[in-house]
Amino acid sequence: MSILQVVLRSSSFTVVDQVCRHPRVNCGGPSGDEPARFIFTRRGSFAVHAGRRTCFAQPGKAVLVRRNVEYRIAHPDAGGCDCCTDVWIDDAVLDMLGMGGAAEPPCREFPHDLEFQRTHLEMFHGFRHDGDAAREADEVLLDVLGCLLRPDGAGRARPRSAVAARQVARVEEAIVGHAGDNLGIDALARLAGCSPFHLCRIFRESTGHSLRQFRLRLRLGDALGRLGEGEEDLAALACDVGFSSHSHMTEAFRRALGASPRVLREELRHSDLRRLKGRLRAMPSMGRHAPARG
Numbered sequence: 693m694s695i696l697q698v699v700l701r702s703s704s705f706t707v708v709d710q711v712c713r714h715p716r717v718n719c720g721g722p723s724g725d726e727p728a729r730f731i732f733t734r735r736g737s738f739a740v741h742a743g744r745r746t747c748f749a750q751p752g753k754a755v756l757v758r759r760n761v762e763y764r765i766a767h768p769d770a771g772g773c774d775c776c777t778d779v780w781i782d783d784a785v786l787d788m789l790g791m792g793g794a795a796e797p798p799c800r801e802f803p804h805d806l807e808f809q810r811t812h813l814e815m816f817h818g819f820r821h822d823g824d825a826a827r828e829a830d831e832v833l834l835d836v837l838g839c840l841l842r843p844d845g846a847g848r849a850r851p852r853s854a855v856a857a858r859q860v861a862r863v864e865e866a867i868v869g870h871a872g873d874n875l876g877i878d879a880l881a882r883l884a885g886c887s888p889f890h891l892c893r894i895f896r897e898s899t900g901h902s903l904r905q906f907r908l909r910l911r912l913g914d915a916l917g918r919l920g921e922g923e924e925d926l927a928a929l930a931c932d933v934g935f936s937s938h939s940h941m942t943e944a945f946r947r948a949l950g951a952s953p954r955v956l957r958e959e960l961r962h963s964d965l966r967r968l969k970g971r972l973r974a975m976p977s978m979g980r981h982a983p984a985r986g
Contacts, residue, residue, distance in 0.1 A: 699819045702830050706780040707819055712738075712765075713773050727780045728759045728791075730802075730837070732812045735917035736774030737868040737910065739766040742798035748864055749776060751809050751913020754802040754840060756791065759783070761798040768869030775917060777816045779833065789841055802840050803900065806948045809913050810956070811836060811972070813920040817963035828965045835972040859884040860898040863891065867907055873934065877903065907934075912948055915941060919953055920960040926953050 694716075700707035706727075731740070737750035742763040749755045757763055767774060786792045815836055819829055863880050880903065881888040896902055901909065911933045923929050930941035942952050949956065 699816070700829050702827075704782050704785045704830055705833055707816075707829075707833075708778040708780070709775075709816070709820075710778050711773065711775050712736075712767070714771050716765075716767055716770070726760060727782055728786050729757050730779040730781065730840075731755045731757065732777040732779065732816075733913075733917075734775040734777060734813060734816065734920065735914055736772050736776075737768065738774050739768065739865065740764075740799050741766060745797055745799055746861060747799045747801045748861075748868065750868060750910060751917060752804060752806065752909045754804060754812075756800045756802065758796060758798050763799065768865045770869075775921075777812065779837075781837075785834075789837055791841070804840060806909065806912055806916070808839060809916055810949060811839065811968070813916060813960055814963045814968050815965070817920055817960055818965040818968055821963060822965050828969065832965050832969050832972070835969065839972065839975070856894045856898065859886060859891065860895055863895060863903075864899075864906075867903075867910065874907075908944065911935060911941075912944060915945075915953070916956065919957040922957065922961060929953075 695709075695711040697709045698706060699709050731749045732754050733749045733751050735751070737748060740747045740749055740755050740757060740763055742757065742761050747755045783792060815832055818832070822828070863884050866875060866880060866883055877888045877891070881891045884891050886894075892903065895906070899906055915929055915933045915935075918929055918933075926941070927938040930936075930938045933941075935941040935944065945951065945953050945956065951959070
């Protein structure tokens with residue numbers, strides 16, 4: 693079951709809140725003349741299959757789908773809830789961002805850190821709180837996309853072979869499909885069809901993270917998305933996303949973002965576009981509207 697709600701409509705962007713729960717139906721597109729879109733995941737994870745290319749949308753990784761590309765969505769966690777911010781973008785803005793080339797692939801991943809995930813959530817909830825401020829929203833969106841695409845941003849390192857790419861994709865899908873579990877390195881290596889040592893090496897080369905870091909990033913990103921929804925029971929949230937305790941999750945958030953889950957929940961509850969714009973403009977390395985590299 694998919695629920696779609698437009699939270700912003702302007703001359704350059706349409707922002708759609710998408711929530712997909714079991715049973716899954718009509719996962720894919722396009723249907724008619726659809727613009728390019730950036731998909732930012734707030735909760736859950738899913739795969740975007742476009743032609744022979746597969747991209748994973750998850751907290752910590754945005755996905756760009758080109759205009760009128762036929763694609764299919766797959767949900768590794770069949771019983772989970774996937775929530776994303778779907779940003780439809782017109783061709784002129786895409787060109788300005790340096791992403792309008794004909795040689796671009798049908799879909800592409802853009803890894804980002806947890807601080808950017810926090811920014812994305814502030815932006816989304818700011819749209820919901822102040823949906824009439826279209827001009828302010830356009831400027832914030834351009835700044836946020838500029839952050840994502842800046843030249844010094846974390847690009848996705850690619851495996852050295854198609855075999856390694858398939859191995860890493862299988863492991864990512866397994867971790868995403870069992871996000872609350874701790875699948876061991878031996879089990880993941882058997883799934884990939886290689887030794888544990890080889891898997892650790894190609895996974896880091898591909899994602900820029902160790903298996904442990906990747907799993908932690910998923911858990912924190914998923915928990916942050918649920919905090920943005922106003923999650924009250926923090927102990928249950930910690931258990932749901934795979935932390936051993938509430939205190940374990942709190943310590944992980946403090947190390948990653950310098951704030952506790954309670955503080956982050958209150959910040960997201962009172963998201964404000966003007967305050968977010970000021971913070972983005974104050975970032976010395978933001979590189980606004982910079983073209984992507986890689």
